[in-house]
Amino acid sequence: MHNLIPLFIVIPLASAFLVPVIGRLIKGFSKIITLTAFLCLLLLSLNYIFLSDFSPIIYKIGGWEPVENIPIAIYLVLDSFSIFMLCIINVMAFLSALYSVSYIEKYTGINNFYTLLCIMVAGLNGIVLTGDLFNLYVFLEITVIASYALVAFGTEKEELEASFKYQVLGGIATAMILFSIGLIYWYTKTLNIADISEILQTSEDHRLIEFSQLMLIAGFGLKAAIMPFHGWLPDAHSSAPSPISAMLSGVVIKAAGLYVLFRLFFNMYVISFDIGVLITAIGTLSMVVGVFLAIGQWDLKRLLAYHSISQMGYVILGVGMGMLILAKNGNKTLAALAIGGGLFHLVNHAVFKGLLFLNAGAIEYTLGTRDLKKMGGLYSKMPVTSVTSLSASLAISGIPPFNGFFSKLIIILAAVQARFYLLAVLAVVVSIITLASFMKFQRYAFFNTSAPKKVIKEVPLSMTAVMIFMAVLCLGLSLLILPDIRDSFLGPAVNVLLDTTNYSTVILGN
Amino acid sequence: MIVYILCFILFQVGLFGILTSRNIIKIVIGLSFMEFSVYLFLVLIGYIENASAPILTGNPAQTNFVDPLPQAMVLTAIVIGLATKGMLLTMAIRIYKKFGTFDIRKVTSLKG
Incomplete structure (x- = not known):
């Protein structure tokens, strides 16, 4: 099973190469090859959930063994946290590709679209798998360059402006990340994350390391659109084609931003209280301010x-x-509860926000507008879109049988038990405002009586099938609250983050 | 030490350019300044005074080598930087065709 890991990067890259070459000759080839590739990736990642024994699998590129315990090869590390992220990435990628089969017909350059999507997925899988800091930067750039192009895919005024904004801010983030990697290399003389971690544990605190931590928070904060760095996100995510919005919101900001932050700050650096306070503070800030900015929107x-x-x-x-x-x-145990709540919300958000963007895409596909004031009465005309978006709205606002309720409940319970009472209250308040905001969406889009005059019918089968499947996932992921299911998927990922310093010994010991 | 300070000043110059200039092309140039300062920094951290190039010649007296890894990193980073610059300039051309201007203050179709 060891030599299957590079396939996560090789398969999408190979199909990205085949799509423009052969797709030009055979019509419909690009769709089939992309879907097949993503299905393989999906099965491969599910296989690792069910068959793995929770010990990390390490692949050394080129087969270079460590010399005197100094790792030489570039490592690909597949531990439980990576498997967790790989599943989210590949499930969402497959569903987005399936959805775009009909959706993308209104654009020209379908081959380019699928090529860029494959490159993006290759980069994302690489970010999650790599155990090497510089390789992380390379895969990060592969992902973001593909997403810059996909955001601008419509090449109208809005798309171009959004993409330019995204590129400038992304470029600044890249410079900061590379600078920080340089600082870390200067101090430790190695790029392997496990090796760096071992050196940092034995050395005492140094100003250089603190500075590199702050640069990394700024850089990956920009990629993840945490609150002070959020400026590009609403433009970029709303201008992209809808399946890409679902990928960007559901996967890219998590894998390229949050995953790396968590991985580096838990497993590479020695955990410090100050950084914990900083990360919790920006998290709370983006939670509260984001929802207040959302409530006045009509797009x-x-x-x-x-x-x-x-x-x-x-x-x-x-x-x-x-x-x-x-x-x-x-x-x-309390730390495990809090981290588990956070990661549970991460997978839930990927599903329901992906579904909501696909619903928005379906509405845009039939009506040709994104303005809530111009919609209305779609409930009888588009029953599937309406029902699935209702379930996603209930999930994001935290209404009981849906998955969003349970993850928010766990986070709030952890906050109360750890005596962060203010944070618990803020989480509840934000959840209520989210509910209000989605009531507005439901009322104006589906239940308002003033229906548009146009002839409206439900979207094609490939789009509805994806939406129904994701709505079922919204309900089905609630099962992760049960201990047996949690221990096979969520629990091991949480344990990787909890065993902070253990990571390096596990990786280098092999 | 002075070299590192100059390198950091170059970084700040790039950032200042991005924040203050109104012309899209000048913003791209500012971004290049930032990236070049980082490349310079990466080369500097591998530099050792009076050391030779990292090539084994069989001469046993030659023990002091420059660190070659940052140089490889910089080469990779330059190639990636080329891709991002190409992307940015393509976008600048498309923006000029749509909006008829390079002035970032007039490129405001997105609000809110």
Whole structure:
């Protein structure tokens, strides 16, 4: 099973190469090859959930063994946290590709679209798998360059402006990340994350390391659109084609931003209380401010994009609280609860926000507008879109049988038990405002009586099938609250973050 | 030490350019300044005074080598930087065709 890991990067890259070459000759080839590739990736990642024994699998590129315990090869590391992220990435990628089969017909340059999507997925898988800091930067750039192009895919005024804004801010973030990697290399003389971690544990605190931590928070904060760095997100996510919005909101800001932050600050650096306070503070800030910015929006996709900022705040809040508890040597079970809540919300957000963007895409596909004031009465005309978007709206606002309720409940319970009462109250208040905002969406889009004059019919089968499947997932992911299911998927991922310093010994010991 | 300070000043110059200039092309140039300062920094951290190039010649007296890894990193980073610059300039051309201007203050179709 060891040599299957590079396939996560090789398969999408190979199909990205085949799509423009052969797709030009055979019509419909690009769709089939992309779907097949993503289905393989999906099965491969599900295979690792069910068959793995929770010990990390390491692949050394080129087969270079360590010399005198100094790692030479570039490592690909597949541990439980990576498997967790790989599943989210590949499930969402497959569903987006399936959805775009009909959706993308209104654009020209279909081959380019699928090529860029494959490159984006290759980059995302690489970010999650790599155990090497510089490789992380390379994969990050592969992902973001593909997403710059996909955001501008419509090449109208709005798309171009959004993409330019995204590129300038992304460029600044890249410079900061590379600078920080340089600082870390200067201090430790190695790029392997596990090796760096081992050196940092034995050395005492140094100003250089603190500075590199702050640069990394700024850089990956820009990629993840945490509150002070959020400016590009509403423009970019609302201008992209809808399946890409679902990928950007559901996967890219998590894998390229939050995953790296969590991985580096838990497993590479020694956990410090100050950084924990900083991360929890920006998480709370983005949770609260994001929802207030969302409530006044009338553009549907822009409203959803602001909610992404707010919901990412919940994830950072949960994991940040876990970091604070660990830094104070507090109760490990409580830390596990907080981190588990955060990661649970991460997978839930990928599903329901992806579904909401696909619903917005379906509405835009039939009506040709994203303005909530011009919609209305779609409930009888588009029953599937209406029902699935209702379930996603209930999930994001935290109404009981849906998955969003349970993850928010766990985060709030952890906050109360750890005596962060203010954070618990803020989480509840933000959830209520989210509910209000989605009531507005439901009322104006589906239940308003003033229907548009146009002839409206339900979207094609490939789009409805994806939406129904994701609505079922919204309900089905609630099962992760049950201990047996949690221990096979969520529990091991949380344990990787809890065993902070253990990571390097596990990786280098092999 | 002075070299590192100059390198950091170059970084600040780039950032200042991005924040203050109104012309899209000048913003791209500012971004290049930032990236070049980072490349310079990466080369500097691998530099050792009076050391030779990292090529094994069989001469046993030659023990002091420059660190080659940052140089490889910089080469990779330059290639990636080329891709991002190409993307940015393509976008600048498309924006000029749509809006008829390079002035960032007039490129305001998105609000809120």
